[in-house]
Amino acid sequence: DTEVTQTPKHLVMGMTNKKSLKCEQHMGHRAMYWYKQKAKKPPELMFVYSYEKLSINESVPSRFSPECPNSSLLNLHLHALQPEDSALYLCASSQEGDREQFFGPGTRLTVL
């Protein structure tokens, strides 16, 4: 399996909801990433996990909570989001120490 998968593809949630985004890879990569991409903008790095430990948090609001339960899975827990958080959320993975990232298809999130 040489792909990064993300579920769900689309998510609509209210500002009081709690939801989670899921990312999975079976390429043996030990680095995993969350990005946020607004329309017509480049991806912006949110979090980096290395060997299941959070190594970079790009000053992301606490309403976004990442979790890496094992080396193949990466979750992003969402709570009390704002409409401006609506975006495409991308997951990526890479070999540790390698800057080449493999991206998932993204979850398109709409916050009402």
Place this chain on the structure above:
Amino acid sequence: AQRVTQPEKLLSVFKGAPVELKCNYSYSGSPELFWYVQYSRQRLQLLLRHISRESIKGFTADLNKGETSFHLKKPFAQEEDSAMYYCRSGTYKYIFGTGTRLKVLA
């Protein structure tokens, strides 16, 4: 501050014409640069990385440390090259340029 600059938001060329997508970087240390492509409704995928010096889908990119550039080139554009192209740094910040939309006209 580390920066990756793609000066053109949109580049339109005719099929068969040469293409050059510009990327300039500004940070110290050894640069490690990548080109990613995003076709319509598809995931972001790696096109080139400077250390491999490969040619993918006819595209090449050379790192020019003197000009701090990593421009993407193709001698003859094809309609299927129409996509969004991002230059990305390989530092720990993983910074993407603002992207250039390439439109290849028939």
